[in-house]
Amino acid sequence: MGCGRVGARLAQMLTHAGHEVSIMDVTSSAFSRLGPEFRGTTILGDGTDQEVLKRSGIERADAFVAATQGDNRNIMSSQIAQHVFGVKHVVTRIYDPLRSDTFAALGLQAISPTIIGANSFYEELTGEPAPKLAI
Amino acid sequence: MYAIIAGGGKVGFFLARELIEQGHEVLIIENNSERAEFIANELGNVVLRGNADEASTLAEAGAERAAVIIAVTGDDPRNLVLLQVAKRRFGTARTIARINDPRNEDLFRMLGIDATVNATQVMLSVLEQEIPQANLIPLLRLRNTDVEVVEAVVDNRSKAIGKPLRDLNLPPESTISVVIRNGSAFFPNGATILEPGDEVVALTRSVHEPRLRSLFFSE
Numbered sequence: 485m486g487c488g489r490v491g492a493r494l495a496q497m498l499t500h501a502g503h504e505v506s507i508m509d510v511t512s513s514a515f516s517r518l519g520p521e522f523r524g525t526t527i528l529g530d531g532t533d534q535e536v537l538k539r540s541g542i543e544r545a546d547a548f549v550a551a552t553q554g555d556n557r558n559i560m561s562s563q564i565a566q567h568v569f570g571v572k573h574v575v576t577r578i579y580d581p582l583r584s585d586t587f588a589a590l591g592l593q594a595i596s597p598t599i600i601g602a603n604s605f606y607e608e609l610t611g612e613p614a615p616k617l618a619i
Numbered sequence: 620m621y622a623i624i625a626g627g628g629k630v631g632f633f634l635a636r637e638l639i640e641q642g643h644e645v646l647i648i649e650n651n652s653e654r655a656e657f658i659a660n661e662l663g664n665v666v667l668r669g670n671a672d673e674a675s676t677l678a679e680a681g682a683e684r685a686a687v688i689i690a691v692t693g694d695d696p697r698n699l700v701l702l703q704v705a706k707r708r709f710g711t712a713r714t715i716a717r718i719n720d721p722r723n724e725d726l727f728r729m730l731g732i733d734a735t736v737n738a739t740q741v742m743l744s745v746l747e748q749e750i751p752q753a754n755l756i757p758l759l760r761l762r763n764t765d766v767e768v769v770e771a772v773v774d775n776r777s778k779a780i781g782k783p784l785r786d787l788n789l790p791p792e793s794t795i796s797v798v799i800r801n802g803s804a805f806f807p808n809g810a811t812i813l814e815p816g817d818e819v820v821a822l823t824r825s826v827h828e829p830r831l832r833s834l835f836f837s838e
Contacts, residue, residue: 533722557696567726567729583674590707
């Protein structure tokens with residue numbers, strides 16, 4: 485869900501590795517990021533809408549990734565994937581470190597680009613491992 | 620009671636005004652500064668400017684001592700997320716959500732939101748109540764269960780007419796609670812005999828609704 489830079493790149497990597505991929509976005513122009521070679525399926529629609537998720541084939545999906553710009557939409561669609569459709573492997577992008585903590589505690593596997601980004605900069609600048617903040 | 624209202628739109632504003640009038644302590648969280656200023660002018664010092672879906676804002680609002688948080692923004696994902704954060708991270712006692720898409724109701728309940736209010740659904744049930752041919756009208760669903768309160772008007776060819784309630788083949792886990800006849804309500808017992816035009820209010824599980832329906836209606 486989400487065909488931005490991250491979503492599009494991930495979709496390309498997965499199809500190259502031989503996986504079957506459906507990718508959703510609310511704007512059709514976003515799919516141009518996939519390039520002409522893309523062999524997966526594109527679905528225009530909002531992934532917080534269960535009907536759109538069904539159209540994307542979520543009922544037979546092994547994994548679901550939410551990578552839109554919106555934390556709330558990512559969280560909600562991931563919880564739908566997990567609790568309504570029983571998808572086993574769900575990974576969610578959550579920018580807000582506080583929210584990513586809370587939802588990790590609720591059983592969502594969360595990736596926070598904020599933490600990853602800041603840590604990489606810190607390590608690049610100081611040559612030392614980034615310290616863990618209490619937030 | 621201390622109530623936090625997330626979203627200072629029309630719903631949030633009027634809700635706050637009523638609660639304040641009833642003597643409750645209220646805080647509205649509103650992101651738009653102009654709107655926040657308007658609310659402060661109208662209602663006094665009851666606005667916190669910020670994003671209610673950020674945990675730091677909820678902390679500042681004192682979510683851990685709030686008796687209730689009511690999320691009334693026009694955005695379902697935001698309402699869902701901020702209430703879960705309030706509940707899990709701050710232990711807010713009660714969470715209430717405005718829902719815009721009626722199909723999200725089950726999801727909100729599944730994820731632990733205590734109560735939901737859905738204007739679309741309310742409009743639909745008002746419409747259904749105004750359509751005379753409508754048969755079994757769901758009035759409300761009891762919170763966090765699949766038990767529903769339904770209403771039916773017995774039609775003149777119904778199988779339920781002319782014999783005592785105890786002899787009706789009622790579906791399991793269903794009770795007829797109230798009968799309204801000629802404008803007055805009474806509590807029926809096993810000997811009560813239904814007449815055409817009676818309005819019946821029953822409690823049932825959702826799964827038994829079709830059987831209840833077939834009992835009251837000829838088709």
